[in-house]
Amino acid sequence: MIEEKGILFILSGPSGVGKGTVRKELFEQDTDLRYSISMTTRDIRTGETDGIDYFYKSKSEFESLIEKGQLLEYAQYVNNYYGTPREYVERTLAEGHDVFLEIEVKGALQVKENFPEGVFIFLFPPSLEELKNRILSRGTETQDLVLNRLKEARNEIEMMDAYDYVVVNDHVDHAVEKIQSIIQSEHCKRERIAKQYKQLLEDELK
Template identity: 60%
Template structure:
């Protein structure tokens, strides 16, 4: 039976936890999930592509998107803005597709206020030392910025109780399998399907 609406799956967690890597692997494993590309004012990292990893915007362009109501959510994180373009997400959900948002914690909590029926997953590092090693391994940030990111990470982990699920990113393949299991279970929840099957009884 075709669902009337798809799921909105929100994946977030501290910077450096591997959200992009996990989402990329998830897309390879499950081609049915649509991936929403965020907009950001930060510069592209090596290997990232416009429209694939992010839509890269100037701060003036991003402010215009805010003013025009084009963003489902947005947040400022370590001197840069991140946001989710609204149109694509709403279109896919209403067509019955599951959509995953890979966003920062501030943005996820904004989405929860306007879309509480979403599925909120917190991606957790095995420990904070491993998180620091992953950030340092990028080789793109100063020690001061890394320290700032670690302080923010501790604050974000304290917000874990705002989420429905916690997935540890110890190994990417394991994390992907856990997320796939969550999506399968959520698609089978009674409260998402009961009205459809009650219509069958009426017929």
């Protein structure tokens, strides 16, 4: 009965906290959410589709979009750009769909600067010990790298103040349930909907 705009939700948190697992489980349960599709300058690979896996752009196109403020965040890895295009996010929100972006802390802080109306959720490790175990269990990192990662994680946790919500990832199901509550309750926020509800009654009285 009310035409509501979508909301951009940003899930972030330190490396090893389990952002990807939580995001996957959330998308299995909530089919109304839309992924934020990234933009990249790397070549399209067999089996990938433009506009589904990524938006593929040339380096000069990407750089021109950066200049125009058309990326909510971006970074460079191995000579290629990766980023979140503003246009896709805004169009999807205008169509009434929520957009969900899972991203590391540095990227989230860029998004916060460029899109402060987003809802920022910080995924918190149950303990530093557990975080260490999770990073170790990947088995891909040397002891030194693990210590570095942990130090970085502690710095990232200091960034928590830029976020709207903190969800502890003690158990994937609990974390997903809390994120779903956040999504639902954000849609009930008075400042988002009061105007439309009042209009609805005015229309009824005509």
